[in-house]
Amino acid sequence: MTSGVDTDTQTTGGWLTRDELDAARERLPIVYVDAVPVQLDASGTLQCVGLLLRASGKGGISRSLVSGRVLYHERIRAALLRHLEKDLGPLALPRIPASPQPFTVAEYFPTPGVTPFHDPRQHAVSLAYVVPVEGDCQPADDALELSWFTPDEARSEAVLAEMTGGQGTLLLQALAHLGF
Amino acid sequence: MTSGVDTDTQTTGGWLTRDELDAARERLPIVYVDAVPVQLDASGTLQCVGLLLRASGKGGISRSLVSGRVLYHERIRAALLRHLEKDLGPLALPRIPASPQPFTVAEYFPTPGVTPFHDPRQHAVSLAYVVPVEGDCQPADDALELSWFTPDEARSEAVLAEMTGGQGTLLLQALAHLGF
Amino acid sequence: MTSGVDTDTQTTGGWLTRDELDAARERLPIVYVDAVPVQLDASGTLQCVGLLLRASGKGGISRSLVSGRVLYHERIRAALLRHLEKDLGPLALPRIPASPQPFTVAEYFPTPGVTPFHDPRQHAVSLAYVVPVEGDCQPADDALELSWFTPDEARSEAVLAEMTGGQGTLLLQALAHLGF
Amino acid sequence: MTSGVDTDTQTTGGWLTRDELDAARERLPIVYVDAVPVQLDASGTLQCVGLLLRASGKGGISRSLVSGRVLYHERIRAALLRHLEKDLGPLALPRIPASPQPFTVAEYFPTPGVTPFHDPRQHAVSLAYVVPVEGDCQPADDALELSWFTPDEARSEAVLAEMTGGQGTLLLQALAHLGF
Numbered sequence: 001m002t003s004g005v006d007t008d009t010q011t012t013g014g015w016l017t018r019d020e021l022d023a024a025r026e027r028l029p030i031v032y033v034d035a036v037p038v039q040l041d042a043s044g045t046l047q048c049v050g051l052l053l054r055a056s057g058k059g060g061i062s063r064s065l066v067s068g069r070v071l072y073h074e075r076i077r078a079a080l081l082r083h084l085e086k087d088l089g090p091l092a093l094p095r096i097p098a099s100p101q102p103f104t105v106a107e108y109f110p111t112p113g114v115t116p117f118h119d120p121r122q123h124a125v126s127l128a129y130v131v132p133v134e135g136d137c138q139p140a141d142d143a144l145e146l147s148w149f150t151p152d153e154a155r156s157e158a159v160l161a162e163m164t165g166g167q168g169t170l171l172l173q174a175l176a177h178l179g180f
Numbered sequence: 181m182t183s184g185v186d187t188d189t190q191t192t193g194g195w196l197t198r199d200e201l202d203a204a205r206e207r208l209p210i211v212y213v214d215a216v217p218v219q220l221d222a223s224g225t226l227q228c229v230g231l232l233l234r235a236s237g238k239g240g241i242s243r244s245l246v247s248g249r250v251l252y253h254e255r256i257r258a259a260l261l262r263h264l265e266k267d268l269g270p271l272a273l274p275r276i277p278a279s280p281q282p283f284t285v286a287e288y289f290p291t292p293g294v295t296p297f298h299d300p301r302q303h304a305v306s307l308a309y310v311v312p313v314e315g316d317c318q319p320a321d322d323a324l325e326l327s328w329f330t331p332d333e334a335r336s337e338a339v340l341a342e343m344t345g346g347q348g349t350l351l352l353q354a355l356a357h358l359g360f
Numbered sequence: 361m362t363s364g365v366d367t368d369t370q371t372t373g374g375w376l377t378r379d380e381l382d383a384a385r386e387r388l389p390i391v392y393v394d395a396v397p398v399q400l401d402a403s404g405t406l407q408c409v410g411l412l413l414r415a416s417g418k419g420g421i422s423r424s425l426v427s428g429r430v431l432y433h434e435r436i437r438a439a440l441l442r443h444l445e446k447d448l449g450p451l452a453l454p455r456i457p458a459s460p461q462p463f464t465v466a467e468y469f470p471t472p473g474v475t476p477f478h479d480p481r482q483h484a485v486s487l488a489y490v491v492p493v494e495g496d497c498q499p500a501d502d503a504l505e506l507s508w509f510t511p512d513e514a515r516s517e518a519v520l521a522e523m524t525g526g527q528g529t530l531l532l533q534a535l536a537h538l539g540f
Numbered sequence: 541m542t543s544g545v546d547t548d549t550q551t552t553g554g555w556l557t558r559d560e561l562d563a564a565r566e567r568l569p570i571v572y573v574d575a576v577p578v579q580l581d582a583s584g585t586l587q588c589v590g591l592l593l594r595a596s597g598k599g600g601i602s603r604s605l606v607s608g609r610v611l612y613h614e615r616i617r618a619a620l621l622r623h624l625e626k627d628l629g630p631l632a633l634p635r636i637p638a639s640p641q642p643f644t645v646a647e648y649f650p651t652p653g654v655t656p657f658h659d660p661r662q663h664a665v666s667l668a669y670v671v672p673v674e675g676d677c678q679p680a681d682d683a684l685e686l687s688w689f690t691p692d693e694a695r696s697e698a699v700l701a702e703m704t705g706g707q708g709t710l711l712l713q714a715l716a717h718l719g720f
Contacts, residue, residue, distance in 0.1 A: 020207065024204050024207070024208055026252075027200065027204070027252055028204055028208065028210065028211075028252055029211045029250050029251075029252060029254075030208065030211075031208075031209045031210075031211055031305045070209050070305065071209075072206075072207055072208055072209060072303055073289065073290070073291070073294075073303055074209075075287060075294070075295070076285060076287060076305065099284075100284055100285040100287075101281070101282065101283065101284055101285070102281065102282070102285065103281065104279075104280055104281055105256065105280040105281070105282065105307060107255060107256060107280075109253065110253070111253070114253075114255070115255070123252055123253055125211045125250065125256065125307075127285060127305075
């Protein structure tokens with residue numbers, strides 16, 4: 001959920017000022033989407049999972065899923081497409097799922113420990129989808145890099161330790177949903 | 181989604197004033213839950229579906245699912261339980277699903293026709309669950325009556341015609357998810 | 361499930377003779393897959409559903425999903441790919457789902473009325489998946505034609521009346537899963 | 541999948557002799573169900589997971605899920621109920637899921653390594669469900685004991701090491717599906 005700040009600055013436009021959004025975030029759960037970018041072989045078997053590398057506020061780095069807010073009057077699938085294109089570049093060719101059923105719903109709470117998911121800025125209810133990506137990904141926006149990991153690499157301690165806010169748990173849930 | 185007005189008056193309390201909520205509703209998608217109350221036999225087979233009868237604003241009646249807002253810092257499963265107890269009474273014994281995965285997500289738009297779901301008051305993103313009910317249901321709050329319908333009755337033209345805002349479509353999606 | 365006879369003649373090879381398969385079909389539930397071919401737009405929204413046109417035994421025609429048996433030591437996703445390539449041709453480019461979770465399980469019973477699904481030859485337990493198709497489809501094998509229908513056309517009385525064995529119900533369940 | 545031998549001896553009755561079943565198992569995938577027994581609180585939150593303790597063939601012990609074959613002309617939900625009652629006793633009050641959609645499908649192969657799931661006796665395609673249990677469980681049949689584990693205990697190395705055939709992976713997939 002580290003992409004939220006930049007995202008909102010760029011995209012809210014006529015929807016909500018930064019102050020208004022901040023106020024709403026203290027009062028209402030905010031609708032989010034989380035996308036797990038994957039590469040599949042011809043039989044649909046998972047080959048690798050894509051994680052964004054970002055500079056974290058404190059000079060370190062973190063790895064994250066594609067994540068962001070759903071805007072007023074925006075379809076969930078449009079929000080998925082928008083955030084995927086923003087983070088993976090315009091040639092990524094994401095295959096947005098046909099069904100609105102997410103594989104899970106991640107409830108990010110401002111208070112740590114209520115759920116496995118934590119976002120200090122807000123209470124976000126995030127619909128999580130696995131999204132096959134077939135084109136060329138080029139990290140865009142504030143992402144430094146997009147790295148692909150095999151399922152075994154993705155669930156390694158080293159990779160999970162670089163994820164924050166519970167996204168490591170969400171990644172493991174996605175892998176489980178895919179049979180890994 | 182007809183229960184929203186009364187719900188919010190009663191429950192927002194310290195969260196959001198009516199005016200603030202109205203303002204937010206014009207700017208942000210609001211997180212909702214929809215619950216389809218069902219009765220099952222010992223093998224889990226659907227026996228009947230519960231629909232609330234309400235007086236609609238125009239002097240007519242309408243039938244609806246259990247539906248309402250998720251509050252700030254409220255778990256989805258707590259919101260489900262709260263709305264089910266409010267509408268079905270304290271002895272309904274709803275069996276809240278163990279998994280956070282909804283059977284679908286209904287996107288209610290203030291503009292008709294964008295999706296099958298419409299709510300003139302707001303853009304609501306509603307997580308929809310089937311909830312088995314094992315106790316005694318007593319319509320509470322603003323519901324006049326709770327009626328149980330067999331799957332065939334529930335999908336009849338007569339019943340579907342009494343549902344508004346696309347909830348008839350959501351009911352059919354629930355029945356399909358249950359194998360009907 | 362009309363494709364089973366031809367399928368098995370061609371593919372059982374070293375697995376099972378026709379007589380042995382017939383004997384097993386009277387004693388064991390048989391593992392099947394059902395695939396609903398779909399075309400999506402860039403945001404994943406359903407554009408149309410593909411149905412096969414076949415000559416039915418009695419001189420009539422019927423429309424059907426892509427359906428067939430899972431062989432001994434065959435992965436479900438390999439069976440999906442095999443049946444889709446057989447029925448839609450080698451250039452169809454089906455996107456086999458990444459997750460093994462089917463949208464439903466259709467239980468075809470030899471006795472009509474036990475479930476909505478009926479197959480006079482056998483008790484088949486069929487895992488049902490929606491499969492986006494991105495290439496050129498050319499009806500192959502015993503299919504006369506592949507036709508694409510919008511969601512509204514697909515759920516029309518006329519189309520559903522041409523489907524047998526409960527596949528019309530399965531088609532409606534697939535549409536419901538996709539938000540229609 | 542360790543319960544299969546005893547199960548089939550007891551239940552096949554008029555369906556299939558032991559020899560015939562053995563022959564079929566070398567030729568056809570066999571339809572199975574796996575059930576993960578769980579205890580939930582009033583809001584549906586997972587409290588604990590039930591695992592059966594069995595004597596394994598080699599003098600050791602193993603822990604397993606409730607698992608068994610679907611018989612000819614048997615509904616999946618009837619098979620779930622039968623295996624749960626056999627393993628947990630007649631007073632367990634399992635709540636069979638209303639929807640036929642499993643949370644995953646485990647493909648047990650006779651050859652290790654094809655999938656995470658392995659059964660030396662057969663190729664089994666197992667539909668996996670989470671089943672809340674509300675009554676008193678008494679290990680029955682060949683199970684020595686039923687033990688309840690918190691989610692953290694259930695995913696511990698110690699417990700997973702006592703599970704065979706990939707059921708540890710299936711248990712983790714169930715926990716992930718439940719948000720853990």
